Amino acid sequence: PFTDGALLKEASILLVSTLCKGEKYGDAIIKKLTDVTLSANTVVRRTEDIGHNVFGQLLSDICASEWFTLAVDESTDISDVSQLSLYILYVKDFELREEFFSLLQLPERTTGVDVKSAINKFFTKWNIPKDKLVSLTTDSAKATTGSVTGLVGLLQKDPCYKNLKTCIHCLIHQQALCSKHRNMENVMSFVVKTVNVIKKSSALTHFKALLCQQGKDKSPLESTEWLIDTHFLTDLTTVNQLNLQLQGQNQLITDLISAVNSFKAKLKIFVRDITARKHFVFLSKQLASALTAESIALSAFKPDKYIRILEDMILEFNLHFGELATLSPIAELLCNPFNIDDVEGNTDMEVCELQNSMELKECFDSYSSGSLFQGSSIKQEAVITKVASIVVVMWGSSYVCEQMFSVIKIIKSKLCSSISDSHPEDSLQIST
Secondary structure (H helix, E strand, O other): OOOHHHHHHHHHHHHHHHHOOOOOOHHHHHHHHHHOOOOHHHHHHHHHHHHHHHHHHHHHHHHHOOOEEEEEEEEEOOOOOEEEEEEEEEEEOOEEEEEEEEEEEEOOOOOHHHHHHHHHHHHHHOOOOHHHEEEEEEOOOHHHHOOOOOHHHHHHHOHHHOOOOEEEEOHHHHHHHHHOOOOOHHHHHHHHHHHHHHHOOOOOOOHHHHHHHOOOOOHHHHOHHHHHHHHHHHHHHHHHHHHHHOOOOOOOHHHHHHHHHHHHHHHHHHHHHHHHOOOOOOOOOHHHHHHHOOOOOHHHOOHHHHHHHHHHHHHHHHHHOHHHHHHHHHHHHHHOHHHOOOOOOOOHHHHHHHHOOHHHHHHHHHOOHHHHHHOOOOOOOOHHHHHHHHHHOOOOOOHHHHHHHHHHHHHOOHHHOOOOOHHHHHHHHHHO
């Protein structure tokens, strides 16, 4: 990627030559551009300088912030070198900042001990305050999620990370695991085969005849049970909307909790409507349309199978998203402190003071949930203020790490696999 400077220089000279042809200062501008050095070595040095400068500013912001959280993920590059991606979330001037932090090399193994050692060395080298780390978001790898020898367990046992109380398994990974629990292989296997046949042919219609012509089994298309299964699965595939809701920048953990709880509630509505055999109000209503059409008799619909699938999905969501249950009461307090009746523990007096503050009631609608506590006159040392400032910087998913690995494949590809390990990190500091 560092050899593009010569191409850019050549293109700039050609552009100026065309636009400034016959102009008074055209030759002078072209001469100036010709004197600019954009060799590969020069681009490398400037990339390093800019990357180091950006990283220095990031370190200053982190040291000045009250808390920060990390999203961690591990992968390998084109040279089979294990890499640990670190993204950081913190608050600066009442504004959430999501930034690429570092790309650590793991040359030997990728066990929890090795990952923790790499993070420790990185924190120590740059004097990053370890006690400001309050939450860690990881993927489903045992090296990171293990409570004994995994990164999560090792960090929580280390007294240097005394404020690390919450570790979140990436919500997008958990949603994907719940989606895989749907036992609809009879539908998907035939659909995939059919799509493959259609893609190989120019005929997009009358594919029943096309299947017969190629000797493919078309019996599922004539099965009432299979058609109902297909419509049911069409409704459920709208779970991808939840996947999209769990992505995106500057999302508070409260937003993600709301999205998950909303989808679980929709599943319960689906169970209720299937049980009552009503017109469904859930998602795309494909199943309702099919059952009310003349082509599929209502008597052919057997609800017990679908109710079991939905109830199993609800159980899976409760199992995989169980950690959100402990955060929900705190999230409710953060989103709308004036709608909380009973608060247990040592914050009841603070909540009472907050709920009776005329200043806060007046400006509640104009404040975001995180800045409400920071911008108020409530004492900054209050427990509720501390909790709010921690919840605001909690990271619900590690999707940014996955995005970063996609960028790495462009920077360090088969055509330029020999660049040093530090140069991709410098490029990422600039690009993000």
